[in-house]
Amino acid sequence: MFTRAQDSKPRAPRWRRLMAMVGVAAFTATLAACGSTPSSTGSKTVTIVFATQGLGAEAKATQAAIKGFEKLHPHIHVTTNTLSASSNTAYQSLVTDFGSNAPTPDVITADVIWPAAFASAGWIMPLNRFHPSLSSFFPGMVKAGQYHGQLYAMPWFINVEGLYYRTDLVKTPPKTFTQLVKEAKSAMGHGRIGLAFEGNKYEGAVTVFQDVSGGFGGQFLNAQGKPVLNSPQNIAALTWLDNAIKSGLSPAAVTGWEEGNVQDAFLSGKAVFATNWPYLFPLAEQKGSAVKGKIGFAPPPAQPGGRSTASLGGDMLVINKNTRYPKQSWELVNYLTSATTMVQRALISGDPPARQDAYTGSLLKQAPWFAQEEKVYVDATPRPVTPLYPRISARIQTALSAVYSGQLTPRQALNQAQTQVQAIISGK
Amino acid sequence: MASEQPGAAAQGNRPPLWGRRRSVERKRAALGYGLVVPALLALGAVALYPLLYNLVLSFQHHVLTEPGTNAVVGFANYVALATDPAFLGDLVRTLGFTGVSVAVEFAAGLGLALVVHQSFRGRGLIRASILIPWAVPTAVSALLWKAFFQQQSGFVDFALTHLGLPGSHLVWFNSPLLAWVPIIVSDVWKNTPFVALILLAGLQTIPRELYESAQCDGARAWQSFWRITLPLLRPAILVALIFRTLSAFLVFDVVYVMTGGGPGTSTEVISYYNWYKFMVSLNFGYGAAVALVITLLALALAAVYVRILHTRGDLT
Known part of the structure; x- marks a missing residue:
């Protein structure tokens, strides 16, 4: 030892x-x-980091655009940082980056519902100082990028939720919800679903509800930013959706459906109507599709006194407040949001341009469905533009899910959501 | 940590020795401590520091989307938490889930362990294959079972229909009560092998002679199970229960993947509530308070088990 x-x-x-x-x-x-x-330093090559979502065709489109940009700006090198395809996960990782005041990523792809939250937290810079020209962009998209009168996000590509219908079963798209029920019922039979919609407890259920709510004349927040979730119009709208399930217009399974499930039902020819986003159109027109040449895309219906409301989705571009290269970052944003780059992207990945002047004859010739989609974009309505939106949405998701599962009546659920959202907005 | 220092601990009990030896011993002890330092630093960095930081956060108003408004607010977050009916509801649901899933896992795990403890042909293969579910990541098994429980397209629906059993064509995830079935089934499927493994290890420590002499005394099979197997298995049972209870109490991924707490809030559990406060509300102050309370509740649960182990003398 x-x-x-x-x-x-x-x-x-x-x-x-x-x-x-x-x-x-x-x-x-x-x-x-x-x-x-x-x-x-001025002439030295700088590297900016572009955080963006997208895999496959979308990644290809992004790489093509970056190549073009780097050719035009030999002193700016762009590296991409791929964000999660899941919107929630991407949001959480960005929040972590921003929360630590990191100078990168410099340019960030933001879901249309994020800029307000990012702007209020002081994480992204106002873009007015670069004097962007906004006249060609769809107004709904521009609205989604503004916060307290300043522009914080440039529209990149637009997305709206519209009503898909079968042109072989329905002559013209329904103008009212009553009409939709009637037409769906007469075309049902043969095991067909009347209306396929997203009813799972997630963001997609909220956009569907916003479409119907607007169609019945309802809103989530009024012009003063006060919640009006339990308005008679919203109760009528939610009752209509609930009845769609109860009356068998939509199968009970829609209470668990997301876009992919709705897509499966519609593409297999099993649904007369479906609520979904533009990406579905090219898929339906593909070779071998059961509904090729038999589908139309229209703005959602509206009851008398309501307004056709197509929920706005899509992506914006924002710039990190702490970036070391604001000028170079803006150059990239400016390039990506030009009409030429948007057309290139639309042709590669099918992402619809966020500006009207990009819908050129050559684009429409190669992708004719954009003509129908463009009509829906004009009605595009953003979800409430407030930093509190993710929390408000979560409460609405719970309310919808409680109604669809028969736990609460539409009135009870919306009263409850109203109280909760009031508390969120008053900062409790 | 103390167990890594047997030399140092034993040293104190020794009678004092002449100077030189003592100084050598002291040096050896110093080396021991020096070797433990990296581990302590690592533990401090990944366990102690976050815990303390979380404690500090929990006394602050700290909302990520309101930068510059951080202020010390004392116990405000805790008061808000204690009076939040949503948290209390989630706590009750979590305890219910924990009770049911751990009970089922224990019963099934014990059955499995008893079976694979017998000797039969292909026992090695069976023993290995019952572990497969345990090797599947929780999120993956939850997705799998979510697909299985889909109405019409799912395997469960298919099986129930073809076997002529009740419950076919149910929309499992649209019922406040039924939505728990897929969650519990998924949890049980994944974790039963773990319970079985621990119990099997326990079974193998029981001397065979006890059964032989019981048999000589004319004991029936169930008597020797009740009088020999269960009492001698108690330490293993308690270890399995501790592990399972704590991880069921902290369940998150199955719920997040399968139901998102729905329909309504009927499958919302405390960890989901905590995640929501952190990642959706971005309210890190409140979230930290929730996290701390959950940690304390989990510690309390663990303390109950440890006490049982001690009083029964199973812990040596």
Whole structure:
């Protein structure tokens, strides 16, 4: 015991010294990695980081656009940072980046419902100082990018939720919800679904509800930003959706459906009507599709006193407040939101341009469905533009789900949501 | 940590020795402590620091979307939490889920362990294959079972219909009560093998002679199960229950993937509530308070089990 201790005596410090050296080396390496950032000098090449969603065709479109941009601006190098395809996950990872005041990513793709939250938190910069020209963009998209009178986000591509219908079963798209029920019922039979819609407890159920709510003359927040969720119009709208399930116009399974399920039902020819986004159109027109040449896309119906409301989706581009390269970042945003780049993207990935002047003859010739879609974009209605939107939406999701599962009546559920949203807005 | 220092601990009990030896011993102890330091630092960085930071956060108004408004608010977050009916509702649901799923997992796990403890042909293969569900990530198994429980297209619906059993064509996820069935089934499917594994290890420590002598004394099979197997298995049972109870109490992924807490809020559990406050409300102050309360509740549960282990003398 004693000898062993003596034996190990000279060895131990050496070993410890080695450990200490390894530790110091690792620590220094980490520090060096953190500190190695490009310095911003005029003519030197700078690297900006573009955080964006999208895989497959969308990634291809983005890479093509970046290649064109780098050719035009040889001193700006763009690296992409792919965000999660799940909107919620992407949002959470961006919140973490912003929350730590990181200077990158410099340019970020933001879902249309995020800019208000990012702007209120002071994470993204107002873009007015770059004097963007907005006249060609769809007004709903521009509205979604504004917060407290300032522009924080440039529209990149638009998305709206409209009503798909079968042209072989329905002569003209229904103008009212009453008409929709009538037409669906007469075309049902043969195991067909009258209306396929997104009823799962998630964001997609809220956009469907907004479409119907607007059609009945309802709103989520009024012009003063006060919640009006339990208005008679909203109760009527939710009752209509609930009845669609109860009366068998829509199968009970829609209470678990998201876009993909609605897509399956409609593309297999099993649904007369379906609420979905533009991406479905090219899929339906593909070779081998059961509904090829038999579908139309129209603005959602409206009851007398209501207004046809197509929920706005789509992506915007925002710039990190802490970026080291505001000018270069704006150059990228400006390039990506030009009509030419948007047409290129529409042809590669099918993402509909967010500006009207991009719907050129050549685009419509190659992708004729954009002609029908464009009519719906004009009615596009953003969801409430407020930093509190994610929380408001979560309450509406719960209310819808409680109604569809028969736990609450539309009136009870909306009263409850109204109280909760009031508390959220008053900061409790 | 203390267990890594047997030399250092034993040293204190020794009678004082002459100087030189003592100094050598002290040096050895110093080396011991030095070797433990990296582990302590790592633990401090990944466990202690976040816990303390969380504690500090929980006394603040800290909402990510309201930068610059951070203020110390004392116990305000805790008061709000104690009076939030949503949290209390979620807590009751969580306890219900924990009770049911752990009970089922224990019963099924014990059955499985007893079966694979017997000797039969292909036992090795069976033992290995019952572990497969446990190797599947929770999110994946939840997605799998979600698909299985879909109306019409799902395997469960198919099976119930073809076996002529009640429950076919149910929309499982649209009922406040039925929505728990897929969640519990998924949890049980994944975690029963874990319980079985621990119980099987426990079974293997029971001496065979006990059963033989019981048999000589004319004990029936159920008597030796009740009088020998269960009492001697108690330490293993308690270990399995501790693990399962705590992880069921903190369940998140199955619920998040399968129902999102729906329909309505009928499958919302406390971890989901916590996630919501952090990641949707971005209210890190309140979220931290919730996290701390959940940690304390989990510790309390663990303490109950540890106490049982101690009083029964199973913990040595």
